[in-house]
Amino acid sequence: MAPEEQRTRLIGELASLIREDSMPDDARAAGLTLIGWLARRMPGEGPSQAGVVEMESRSALRAVGGRGGR
Numbered sequence: 001m002a003p004e005e006q007r008t009r010l011i012g013e014l015a016s017l018i019r020e021d022s023m024p025d026d027a028r029a030a031g032l033t034l035i036g037w038l039a040r041r042m043p044g045e046g047p048s049q050a051g052v053v054e055m056e057s058r059s060a061l062r063a064v065g066g067r068g069g070r
Contacts, residue, residue: 004043011038 017023018031037048 007038009039011035012039 014031014035018028018035023031041047
């Protein structure tokens with residue numbers, strides 16, 4: 001499967017998950033944000049790295065029992 005087909009399939013799968021009533025609001029917002037980033041990419045363009053460092057540090061804080069930005 002070509003990368004663009006994979007990206008399109010991922011967007012579709014995320015969209016179907018977001019439609020589920022049991023999806024928490026935070027997860028729905030994150031999914032919509034991801035769909036937005038995936039949809040903005042041009043063919044052959046790599047994924048954005050915006051916010052990666054911040055999210056990794058939050059994850060590390062949660063792993064050691066910190067608040068992680070909440």
